[in-house]
Amino acid sequence: MKQKTIPNMAPKQRRHKETGVGDRFNKNDGMSHTRTAVVIAAHPDDETLWAGGTILMNPGIRWSVATLCRRSDPDRAVKFTKAVARLKASGAIGDLDDGPKQSPLSPREIETAILSLLSSGARYDLVLTHSLFGEYTRHRRHEETGHAVLSLWSRGKLDTARVWMFAYEDGNKRYPPRAEETADRRIDLPDDVFSEKYRIITEIYGFAPDSWEARTAPRTEAFFCFRKPRQITEWYERGGTR
Numbered sequence: 001m002k003q004k005t006i007p008n009m010a011p012k013q014r015r016h017k018e019t020g021v022g023d024r025f026n027k028n029d030g031m032s033h034t035r036t037a038v039v040i041a042a043h044p045d046d047e048t049l050w051a052g053g054t055i056l057m058n059p060g061i062r063w064s065v066a067t068l069c070r071r072s073d074p075d076r077a078v079k080f081t082k083a084v085a086r087l088k089a090s091g092a093i094g095d096l097d098d099g100p101k102q103s104p105l106s107p108r109e110i111e112t113a114i115l116s117l118l119s120s121g122a123r124y125d126l127v128l129t130h131s132l133f134g135e136y137t138r139h140r141r142h143e144e145t146g147h148a149v150l151s152l153w154s155r156g157k158l159d160t161a162r163v164w165m166f167a168y169e170d171g172n173k174r175y176p177p178r179a180e181e182t183a184d185r186r187i188d189l190p191d192d193v194f195s196e197k198y199r200i201i202t203e204i205y206g207f208a209p210d211s212w213e214a215r216t217a218p219r220t221e222a223f224f225c226f227r228k229p230r231q232i233t234e235w236y237e238r239g240g241t242r
């Protein structure tokens with residue numbers, strides 16, 4: 001299922017706080033230079049949970065969302081279509097295995113799925129995707145997705161100026177995922193933006209207020225920011241530290 005791109009509204013000025021640390025972060029390297037961006041995520045709802053506020057706060061960017069699983073799940077697929085419309089993005093959904101066993105998938109299968117969801121020859125200013133370490137303990141598809149994006153970018157199959165990986169951790173299951181202290185970019189969502197994100201999770205995806213998803217939905221979104229594939233590789237080899 002592919003949707004037509006939905007025209008974006010004119011950029012709105014919103015007051016919000018953004019902080020960045022680390023030598024990979026450059027204050028002049030923010031969203032103001034971004035025209036086209038794609039979120040590559042494992043499941044319908046990941047785009048909203050981990051980056052929905054960032055999408056909503058940047059309506060001048062042409063956003064698309066490629067999600068890799070659940071096309072043949074009529075419930076989730078329909079909700080995904082509604083969610084990306086609320087995010088004023090275009091969406092495409094794949095059908096990789098998402099069974100409870102989370103059997104490992106071959107990198108080639110995941111990479112092929114990603115490419116099939118992107119417009120051929122597309123060039124992006126920014127790709128948002130899962131961390132190689134995932135966002136919590138633990139979902140294999142998230143980590144596999146991050147690795148597949150890195151592989152495609154390294155081999156020139158994915159054309160993007162930058163990759164930002166979701167930066168969240170759950171203290172090894174001790175608490176719901178929250179923004180990493182060491183993230184390169186942390187964005188505190190204004191109340192109206194968070195409210196809209198929360199409505200997408202609860203009203204469109206239908207997660208109850210006491211669900212894991214509703215309790216998790218971060219008020220602060222965070223990303224590890226990279227300009228070159230090798231920066232990701234080096235960061236990963238250091239165990240996610242500088």
Ligand SMILES: [Zn+2]
Binds near residue numbers: 042139
């Ligand atoms: Zn997910």
